[in-house]
Amino acid sequence: MSPPRASKEERRDQIMKAATACFSRKGYHLTTMDDIVAESGLSKGSLYWHYKNKKDLFLSIVDWYLEQVKSGFEAAILAAPTAADRLRLFAELSAQMFSSPELEPLASVLIDFYAATRHDAEVNEAMRNVLNPFIELVTGLIEAGIAAGEFKAVNARQTAIALMAAYDGMYMYRMMLEDEFDWAETGRQFMETLLEGLSSE
Structure with a gap:
C-alpha cells in the first residue's frame, strides 16, 4: 500500500x-x-x-516567520507586572528568538533583504509587516510606562523604533563577532541603559 x-x-x-x-x-x-x-x-x-519564483517563496517564509515569532510572544510580555519588567522580558525573549535553532537561520536571511527594501516595493512592504507589530508592541509598553508614571514623557514610537534598530544592529554584530558576542548580556546591558534614560525618578 x-x-x-x-x-x-x-x-x-x-x-x-x-x-x-x-x-x-x-x-x-x-x-x-x-x-x-x-x-x-x-x-x-x-x-x-x-x-512562482524565489522572491515569492521568500515572502511566504517572511509571513510564516512573523506568525512563529508572534505566537505567545506578546502574551508572555504583557503578563509582566511593570512596564520596565515588560521591556526587560522583551529583551530576554528577543535574545532567545534570535538564537533559536528554528528562527535564527531565517533571521539571518532577513538581513539580506534589508538592502532590497529601498528598490523593491513588495519587499519593503513585507519587511514593514515584520517590523511593525514589534514596533507597535514596544510603543504600547512605553506608553503604558509613561501613563503609570514609571517613564518620563518621550516620543514612544520613535523610542520603540530606536530600540528595534538597535536590536537589528546587535544581530548584525553577532554575525560578525560570533565568538565574543553574548546576546543575553549585551541585550541586558542595552536595556538597562535604555530604562535608566526612560526612568521618571
Whole structure:
C-alpha cells in the first residue's frame, strides 16, 4: 500500500524549511531554485506549482516567520507586572528568538533583504509587516510606562523604533563577532541603559 499523499500545507512547509536551510547557508542572492529543489527532494514542477519564483517563496517564509515569532510572544510580555519588567522580558525573549535553532537561520536571511527594501516595493512592504507589530508592541509598553508614571514623557514610537534598530544592529554584530558576542548580556546591558534614560525618578 502506497503512503498517503502529503497535503498542500505539508508540501509548502517542506519547501519553506528547505528554502530556509538554503538561504541560511548561501544567502538569499546566491541561492537558486535548483538548490531548493535539491534540498527539498521534490521535483522542480512541484516547487513551481506552489511558488512562482524565489522572491515569492521568500515572502511566504517572511509571513510564516512573523506568525512563529508572534505566537505567545506578546502574551508572555504583557503578563509582566511593570512596564520596565515588560521591556526587560522583551529583551530576554528577543535574545532567545534570535538564537533559536528554528528562527535564527531565517533571521539571518532577513538581513539580506534589508538592502532590497529601498528598490523593491513588495519587499519593503513585507519587511514593514515584520517590523511593525514589534514596533507597535514596544510603543504600547512605553506608553503604558509613561501613563503609570514609571517613564518620563518621550516620543514612544520613535523610542520603540530606536530600540528595534538597535536590536537589528546587535544581530548584525553577532554575525560578525560570533565568538565574543553574548546576546543575553549585551541585550541586558542595552536595556538597562535604555530604562535608566526612560526612568521618571
